[in-house]
Amino acid sequence: MNVPTSYVVGLSALLFTLGVIGVLVRRNAIVVFMSVELMLNAGNLAFIAFARASQSLGGQVFVFFTIAVAAAEVAVGLALIVTIFKAKHSIDIDQMSSLKG
Amino acid sequence: MPLREVAAGVGLFGSAAWIIAFPVLGLVLNLVLGRRLGERFTGVVASGAVALSFGIAVLQFLALRAAPEGARVMVADWIAIGSLSVPWALKIDTLSVTMMLMVTGVSTLIHIYAAGYMHDDVRFQGDPGRYTRFFVYFNLFVACMMILVTGDSFLTLFVGWEGVGLCSYLLIGFWYEKGAGGIGNALAGKKAFITNRIGDFGFLIAMFLAFWAFGSLRFDEVFQRAEEAGPAAVGVITGITLFLLLGAAGKSAQLPLVVWLPDAMAGPTPVSALIHAATMVTAGVYMIVRNHVLFDLAPFSSNAVTWVGGLTALFAATVAVGQYDIKKVLAYSTISQLGFMVAAAGLGAYVAAMFHLLTHAFFKALLFLSAGSVIQGVEKGHQHAGEHAAGPDRHEAPFDPNDMRTMGGLRRRMPVTFWVYLIGALALAGIPPLAGFFSKDEILAEASRIHPAVYGLLTAAAFLTAFYMGRQIWLVFFGSPRSAPSAHAEESRLVVTGPLVALAGLAILGGALNLPGLPALASWLGRTLGEAEAAAFNPLVALVSILLALVAIAAAWLLYGRRPLAEGEADPLRRLLGPVFVGIQNKWWIDEFYDWLVVRRYVRLAAFLAEVIDGRFWHDWFHDTLMARSFRMGTRWLAEAFDLRVIDGAANGLADLIKAAAGRLHRLQTGFVRNYALALFLGAVGLLAYFLLQR
Numbered sequence: 001m002n003v004p005t006s007y008v009v010g011l012s013a014l015l016f017t018l019g020v021i022g023v024l025v026r027r028n029a030i031v032v033f034m035s036v037e038l039m040l041n042a043g044n045l046a047f048i049a050f051a052r053a054s055q056s057l058g059g060q061v062f063v064f065f066t067i068a069v070a071a072a073e074v075a076v077g078l079a080l081i082v083t084i085f086k087a088k089h090s091i092d093i094d095q096m097s098s099l100k101g
Numbered sequence: 102m103p104l105r106e107v108a109a110g111v112g113l114f115g116s117a118a119w120i121i122a123f124p125v126l127g128l129v130l131n132l133v134l135g136r137r138l139g140e141r142f143t144g145v146v147a148s149g150a151v152a153l154s155f156g157i158a159v160l161q162f163l164a165l166r167a168a169p170e171g172a173r174v175m176v177a178d179w180i181a182i183g184s185l186s187v188p189w190a191l192k193i194d195t196l197s198v199t200m201m202l203m204v205t206g207v208s209t210l211i212h213i214y215a216a217g218y219m220h221d222d223v224r225f226q227g228d229p230g231r232y233t234r235f236f237v238y239f240n241l242f243v244a245c246m247m248i249l250v251t252g253d254s255f256l257t258l259f260v261g262w263e264g265v266g267l268c269s270y271l272l273i274g275f276w277y278e279k280g281a282g283g284i285g286n287a288l289a290g291k292k293a294f295i296t297n298r299i300g301d302f303g304f305l306i307a308m309f310l311a312f313w314a315f316g317s318l319r320f321d322e323v324f325q326r327a328e329e330a331g332p333a334a335v336g337v338i339t340g341i342t343l344f345l346l347l348g349a350a351g352k353s354a355q356l357p358l359v360v361w362l363p364d365a366m367a368g369p370t371p372v373s374a375l376i377h378a379a380t381m382v383t384a385g386v387y388m389i390v391r392n393h394v395l396f397d398l399a400p401f402s403s404n405a406v407t408w409v410g411g412l413t414a415l416f417a418a419t420v421a422v423g424q425y426d427i428k429k430v431l432a433y434s435t436i437s438q439l440g441f442m443v444a445a446a447g448l449g450a451y452v453a454a455m456f457h458l459l460t461h462a463f464f465k466a467l468l469f470l471s472a473g474s475v476i477q478g479v480e481k482g483h484q485h486a487g488e489h490a491a492g493p494d495r496h497e498a499p500f501d502p503n504d505m506r507t508m509g510g511l512r513r514r515m516p517v518t519f520w521v522y523l524i525g526a527l528a529l530a531g532i533p534p535l536a537g538f539f540s541k542d543e544i545l546a547e548a549s550r551i552h553p554a555v556y557g558l559l560t561a562a563a564f565l566t567a568f569y570m571g572r573q574i575w576l577v578f579f580g581s582p583r584s585a586p587s588a589h590a591e592e593s594r595l596v597v598t599g600p601l602v603a604l605a606g607l608a609i610l611g612g613a614l615n616l617p618g619l620p621a622l623a624s625w626l627g628r629t630l631g632e633a634e635a636a637a638f639n640p641l642v643a644l645v646s647i648l649l650a651l652v653a654i655a656a657a658w659l660l661y662g663r664r665p666l667a668e669g670e671a672d673p674l675r676r677l678l679g680p681v682f683v684g685i686q687n688k689w690w691i692d693e694f695y696d697w698l699v700v701r702r703y704v705r706l707a708a709f710l711a712e713v714i715d716g717r718f719w720h721d722w723f724h725d726t727l728m729a730r731s732f733r734m735g736t737r738w739l740a741e742a743f744d745l746r747v748i749d750g751a752a753n754g755l756a757d758l759i760k761a762a763a764g765r766l767h768r769l770q771t772g773f774v775r776n777y778a779l780a781l782f783l784g785a786v787g788l789l790a791y792f793l794l795q796r
Contacts, residue, residue: 023778032774097772 300351353385370473410444571657580665
């Protein structure tokens with residue numbers, strides 16, 4: 001079974017666009033966070049597709065790193081969201097605007 | 102005459118540099134250690150240093166007997182600029198060695214005397230700490246005097262010339278806080294210094310002229326070229342010698358610069374004896390004799406020298422008659438005798454001038470030192486009298502131990518001083534066979550032969566000399582004491598009387614240096630002065646001067662000896678001479694005349710310069726108005742226009758700009774994360790679009 005690379009890259013672009021829209025449109029911090037993960041994984045997918053097409057292991061190694069770093073980022077991010085919720089009883093990111101200039 | 106050149110330190114002549122070095126060593130030693138090791142050490146070191154110098158002078162004398170042509174001892178290269186080359190060389194010839202022997206010999210005796218005299222003097226004046234300082238100055242003086250007499254060129258002589266002038270100033274003002282009004286002594290020192298500067302100016306101009314005309318400052322070269330130049334150079338040589346005469350008049354206190362020497366008596370008595378009688382004041386005479394070649398070539402200058410000497414001799418002799426201060430009489434006497442020497446030098450009788458210089462050094466040093474002994478005897482008498490007197494009398498009016506009117510009868514209280522004083526006075530008066538007779542008579546004989554008018558002046562001066570010395574002897578030593586201090590006067594110690602006796606011996610025997618028929622000094626000095634003059638002796642002149650001296654002494658006896666002056670009585674001369682006596686008592690108002698002629702105008706000029714030129718022009722206008730105001734205007738412009746507008750404007754403008762920019766830009770920071778994300782997104786899209794379009 002051989003899926004053409006352009007199909008995979010197209011799926012990746014579709015996923016990335018969904019992630020961008022999610023970040024820009026939604027106000028729920030957790031959803032925004034999930035959208036960011038979506039964008040990361042769209043990137044991973046593009047890496048894998050190109051790595052397979054060019055028969056190179058480098059892209060796959062990059063993906064491993066991205067997944068590891070994203071896991072750590074999720075841990076930090078969720079901890080921040082929990083703390084903010086404890087302080088404000090809300091996770092609406094439009095209310096977190098105390099750095100307004 | 103080929104002159105031998107010797108490096109310093111080689112042979113007998115080479116030791117000559119030590120004659121300067123020993124006093125310098127002495128003064129350095131006293132400067133460093135004197136205060137710590139006490140008076141005895143100071144006195145021994147100072148006297149010893151000068152005695153060693155005398156030893157060197159004797160060595161030079163012996164060397165010169167073996168090698169009569171003399172030598173030129175090179176000490177160091179001093180000045181070498183272009184064609185001007187002045188090494189520091191010592192001239193060793195019969196003339197300079199004669200001066201060395203006299204100066205160091207008399208200095209040694211006076212140093213020993215001063216060691217005793219100053220011990221008491223610093224206690225009378227109330228500052229024993231100054232004992233060491235006195236001997237430091239004294240040794241410095243001897244060193245400078247040696248530089249002067251050994252000078253091989255005008256310039257090296259001038260160094261010593263200025264050095265002795267400085268020492269004279271320092272020692273006249275030794276008790277600078279004493280004297281009339283608390284500044285009398287300081288003023289006397291200043292007067293001596295300034296008057297000498299006028300003479301020094303003459304010497305300097307003469308020096309410049311000599312270099313300009315003959316291209317050298319060395320005596321030998323100048324003399325040689327002056328002789329070669331012949332009649333063409335008479336004009337410039339006359340100029341040089343007239344300016345040299347001005348220099349000599351300053352140093353030797355001749356008319357018109359006589360005024361400083363009487364005031365110089367403010368110094369301690371050993372200073373008067375050493376500097377203002379025996380050595381420094383004779384430097385002018387020495388300088389004329391040293392330059393005898395030039396004076397021989399300029400008859401006009403020689404004539405001027407003769408007249409200056411003759412007039413000074415008579416002028417000072419008349420003033421000496423009317424003085425009451427024991428030292429002032431001797432001071433005017435010194436001026437008068439210096440006039441004799443200068444007149445002799447002007448007549449071309451250089452040997453006679455030097456002969457009188459030597460004998461005068463002996464008997465005038467003797468007279469001054471004896472006068473110091475008298476003064477201290479009376480001061481001690483004053484202390485004793487104070488002890489005897491009852492309580493309330495102790496703080497009476499200030500007492501002047503120099504005033505001859507309060508003395509009298511000291512012959513019994515101070516026998517040694519009396520006898521040596523008598524010897525000195527007779528020598529000065531010209532009584533044979535004492536030293537003064539022979540030397541003065543030689544001058545008078547020369548004058549009678551060459552210049553009858555000046556002979557008349559000098560004979561009158563000699564008559565007055567005998568008279569004022571007789572007056573002094575009778576006033577001081579005979580009769581009965583005219584005050585309590587004189588009645589209680591006390592003879593001085595051996596350290597003081599010892600040198601007096603030695604000098605008295607010299608004053609008796611000094612004439613043997615140049616007896617008529619046995620002219621030892623003439624043939625000795627003749628080696629340097631060119632021709633050996635036969636000592637002039639004129640029996641008629643000698644007879645006249647002896648008779649006049651005896652008449653003068655008899656007149657003094659009639660006035661002061663036959664019936665001694667009583668306490669508080671006026672001088673019998675006042676009745677006899679009337680207004681003339683007022684004149685001589687006031688030194689013919691020469692000080693007042695100079696005050697009117699020079700000092701007052703000068704002070705007015707100085708006041709004008711200070712008030713108008715310095716005060717109003719420089720200070721008020723130039724400084725305050727011009728400079729200060731333009732500076733203030735400049736700074737105000739800088740402060741207001743430049744600093745406030747440009748500098749502050751730039752700084753504030755920058756700050757305002759940043760503030761305004763920040764006011765606009767702060768709105769971008771909304772605090773909404775999604776805005777930021779949108780910006781990031783649009784940025785990324787923009788970048789991507791840019792790269793795509795680039796390709």
